[in-house]
Structures are given as C-alpha cells and as structure tokens.
Amino acid sequence: MMHPLPRVDELSPEVDQDRRGIYFKQAAYGVPVRMALLKFLFDRREERRAAPKSDAIPYKSREAIGPHCRNPNCVTLKEPVSTGKRFELFTAGETGALILGCAYCDHRFKVQFVGNGESKRYCSYDSAIAANLNEWLNNGKLVIFDSIKEAEELGYEPFKSGPQRVLMAEPEIKNAIVEMSGQILRDCRSPDRVLILGVRSVGSFLAQRLATEIEKQRRRRPELGEIELYGGGEELRRVPPGEPDAGPLNLKDREVILVDDVIFTGRTVKSALSIIFRSGRPQSVR
Numbered sequence: 001m002m003h004p005l006p007r008v009d010e011l012s013p014e015v016d017q018d019r020r021g022i023y024f025k026q027a028a029y030g031v032p033v034r035m036a037l038l039k040f041l042f043d044r045r046e047e048r049r050a051a052p053k054s055d056a057i058p059y060k061s062r063e064a065i066g067p068h069c070r071n072p073n074c075v076t077l078k079e080p081v082s083t084g085k086r087f088e089l090f091t092a093g094e095t096g097a098l099i100l101g102c103a104y105c106d107h108r109f110k111v112q113f114v115g116n117g118e119s120k121r122y123c124s125y126d127s128a129i130a131a132n133l134n135e136w137l138n139n140g141k142l143v144i145f146d147s148i149k150e151a152e153e154l155g156y157e158p159f160k161s162g163p164q165r166v167l168m169a170e171p172e173i174k175n176a177i178v179e180m181s182g183q184i185l186r187d188c189r190s191p192d193r194v195l196i197l198g199v200r201s202v203g204s205f206l207a208q209r210l211a212t213e214i215e216k217q218r219r220r221r222p223e224l225g226e227i228e229l230y231g232g233g234e235e236l237r238r239v240p241p242g243e244p245d246a247g248p249l250n251l252k253d254r255e256v257i258l259v260d261d262v263i264f265t266g267r268t269v270k271s272a273l274s275i276i277f278r279s280g281r282p283q284s285v286r
Helices: 013-017 023-050 127-138 148-153 170-187 202-218 267-279
Strands: 057-059 087-092 097-102 108-110 113-116 121-124 142-145 194-199 223-227 236-238 255-259
Touching (some): 113 127, 142 148, 194 267, 202 223, 223 267, 236 267
Parallel strands (some): 194 255
Antiparallel strands (some): 057 087, 087 097
16 A cells, blocks of 8 residues: 555554555655656756757747647647747758747647748748748748648738649639539538538638529528638637627538638648537538
8 A cells, every 4th residue: 555645634543554555665765766856857957058059940930820839739739828839940951851849848840831921922841942941030031831721811822933824714613613512402411401611711702602502503591601710719600790690600410511722731621620529519521
C-alpha cells in the first residue's frame, strides 16, 4: 500500500504494522528522487545557456488569420483566447524547405504558402524565392498561410507568372450549377430536409447560387446556411441572417450539402465538418 502522506483521515495507524504498507519507504525515497530531478533540471538549464544560439528566426503573423500549430494537443488550440500564436522559422538544410516551429510545444511543420503583406499577393513556397522571402521577413512583409483559403479570405491574390488559363467560363459554371442542383434533388431522400451550407466566402456564394437553382426546379427554396472558419463570430449562421423568427439552424437528421469553391489538402473541409458535428448530428453530409 502506498500513500503520499501525511495520513490525515485517509490512513489508519493500524496499517503501519502491516508489512505491505510501504508509504514510509515511499516518503524516504521521495527525497533523493526529488533532489535528483532538481539537479537534472538545473544542469539542463546551464547546458542551454552555454549552447550556441539557434538559427531560428521569431515569426508572428501580421494578419488576423495566420498559421496554426499542427499539434492537436498544443496549448494554442486548447486555449486560443489566452495564448497568442508564436512561431520560429527554420531552413531545412540543402532542400531549402521552410520550417515553422511552434514556440509553445516545438512542433515543426513545412510552410506551404507565403505572401507579401504589402502587395497582397501569395504563392506556394519554393526554395527559389528564398532571397525574396528574406527581404519580406526583414521588412515585416512576410505572411504565412496554412491554405489557399486563408489567403483568399484576407483578400490576397496569387502571384501571376506566365499566361493564365481560364478553367471554366461563366456559361460552363451555370451549366455545372444546373447539373449539380439536379443531382442533389435526385440523390436526396427528402428534398424538404435538405440543408445547404457554404464555406465563407466564395463557397457561400456558390451555395446561394445552388439554392436559387434548386428553387427554380422545385418552386421551393431550400434552407441555406454559412460556415465561418476564420472569423471570431458565430461559426454557423443562417443565410440571409435577417430572419429573427426562424431561429438557429437545426442540423439534426438533416441531409447536409457542404459547398466550397476549392479543395487542396482537405483541411478546410475537415474544419467545416468539425463545426457541423459540434452543432448537431445530421443524417448525412455530402
């Protein structure tokens, strides 16, 4: 039997005579163990002071939306209000990869997208732009993003290099919306229970166009909502918001259609799904 002592009212003195009670040994051994731990910690502190300085460069985003630590147990994710995001920048040897390290938990990950805060342009990170990156960093212009979605939410546009290609013209977009609306109505078990959620901001515009097309085909407008991933307000809200009598969106047993304009790594979709399942238990999400 073990006990941290003092016994208070938790341990009867009668147990002291039992050979299985080892709490006095436990208390005695605890002294040298604590001494050893303290010495270990103080030695480590001295080693860090004597160690050569790291090449890490402190980084703090100049934008409201910035990179997030990828460690799910990091304090910046558990306590986002109390902890500001702070990182350190590293360069990974010959590959030239740009590494971002969390100042709290030291979790490190590759930088995917960078931008210039003055010109409001962004691009995928490549070692070929390392010289430009140093200039941006020294002048406080460097902005790092986790995704294209983050950059576009802040009004950043991609750097243009070479000829541009139009993927879909307006007539093709209209035809695609008509086709998707028809598919939604065909695949849903109960069109009256359909809820269309658009990821703000461009995904929300597309969701509204889909809702308008479904209204044309059914003579009835489906319920429409918007998911806010990066703002500080309500995560899930009705569109348009000016319906005070409608109440909050109800997701329970609904057939949810999640709409966004672009998919790259799937991180935006994952975040949107987390918000959906925190808000209710839909029948399905597509």
